[in-house]
Amino acid sequence: MEHWLADIEFERQSRLRKIFKAALINPLANYLPPGLLKAVLRLAKSELAAANWADPGGWQTMVINYDGRPKQIADKLLVSAGTMSMALRNRKRLASHVLARLIDSANSEPTHVLCLGAGPGHIIIDAMSQANRKALATLVDLNTDAFEHGRRLAARAGLSECVRFVQSDVRHIKQLLDHPPDLVKMLGICEYLTNEQIVEVAGAAAEVMPTGAGIVFNSLSKAHGNDRFFRRVFGLHMTHRSPHRLQALMQQAGFSDFNSIPEPLGVYHVIVGRRKAKGPRSSAKGS
Numbered sequence: 001m002e003h004w005l006a007d008i009e010f011e012r013q014s015r016l017r018k019i020f021k022a023a024l025i026n027p028l029a030n031y032l033p034p035g036l037l038k039a040v041l042r043l044a045k046s047e048l049a050a051a052n053w054a055d056p057g058g059w060q061t062m063v064i065n066y067d068g069r070p071k072q073i074a075d076k077l078l079v080s081a082g083t084m085s086m087a088l089r090n091r092k093r094l095a096s097h098v099l100a101r102l103i104d105s106a107n108s109e110p111t112h113v114l115c116l117g118a119g120p121g122h123i124i125i126d127a128m129s130q131a132n133r134k135a136l137a138t139l140v141d142l143n144t145d146a147f148e149h150g151r152r153l154a155a156r157a158g159l160s161e162c163v164r165f166v167q168s169d170v171r172h173i174k175q176l177l178d179h180p181p182d183l184v185k186m187l188g189i190c191e192y193l194t195n196e197q198i199v200e201v202a203g204a205a206a207e208v209m210p211t212g213a214g215i216v217f218n219s220l221s222k223a224h225g226n227d228r229f230f231r232r233v234f235g236l237h238m239t240h241r242s243p244h245r246l247q248a249l250m251q252q253a254g255f256s257d258f259n260s261i262p263e264p265l266g267v268y269h270v271i272v273g274r275r276k277a278k279g280p281r282s283s284a285k286g287s
């Protein structure tokens with residue numbers, strides 16, 4: 001699978017920039033009083049901070065990070081040079097390539113892709129634009145605000161007829177499986193779910209998926225160096241799990257044959273699993 005990775009334009013950091021962040025920027029961001037940092041961000045009219053305060057880790061924060069060209073100086077630092085923002089853009093590029101390849105190699109056309117916690121659908125719309133074969137996507141999110149933005153993205157890509165938006169909690173996934181998916185996408189969502197919820201959600205999808213069908217999800221490591229800052233200043237509480245840990249949960253849900261691909265900053269791995277031949281599932285424990 002790896003030769004095509006060379007075509008992806010990833011964002012990288014020089015060794016010097018990494019040292020500078022680790023020695024100075026991250027300790028300041030993580031250990032200065034959060035009230036002071038919030039006041040500075042408010043004064044600097046940071047759109048990224050405001051979006052996180054309104055909905056920590058919500059779809060609008062993703063749009064600001066993906067766009068990568070903010071207007072305010074504070075956001076230029078956070079979004080253009082922040083390790084997490086760069087890693088998010090890397091994950092988007094990597095995952096859309098992976099999904100396009102899975103659509104092109106799926107057993108059925110059109111491929112039905114179920115996107116859980118999809119936001120407006122940047123990643124799947126990019127993937128469907130890159131794929132040579134047709135896909136139909138169901139995009140599920142709690143937040144309907146994301147859908148208007150998503151409809152504009154789909155229209156711009158000429159894919160309006162290929163996407164449908166459904167407001168739902170992914171934890172109620174059983175209501176969403178009237179049309180069994182050929183491919184499930186769980187990107188940017190597992191970090192907001194407990195182990196039990198991941199197994200429950202992925203397991204419910206697995207029950208209706210054919211053997212060999214794909215699931216795409218991501219791990220999250222603390223290599224971004226700013227977890228304390230995100231928690232105290234943005235109110236963003238993410239669960240960090242290694243690829244190994246997530247694969248174990250997905251295995252309990254009914255998937256196997258994992259292929260785990262890191263983006264170059266080491267923050268995210270994009271992981272593909274395959275529906276195992278049907279058998280009983282075991283239960284999740286711990287965090």
Ligand SMILES: C[S@@+](CC[C@H](N)C(=O)[O-])C[C@H]1O[C@@H](n2cnc3c(N)ncnc32)[C@H](O)[C@@H]1O
Nearest residue numbers: 057059117118119141142143168169170187188
């Ligand atoms: C970090 S964003 C990721 C968006 C998109 N998957 C991406 O990677 O660009 C997380 C999204 O998951 C949604 N979300 C969080 N918990 C959810 C739940 N329990 N059910 C449905 N959507 C959820 C949020 O509203 C948000 O749009």
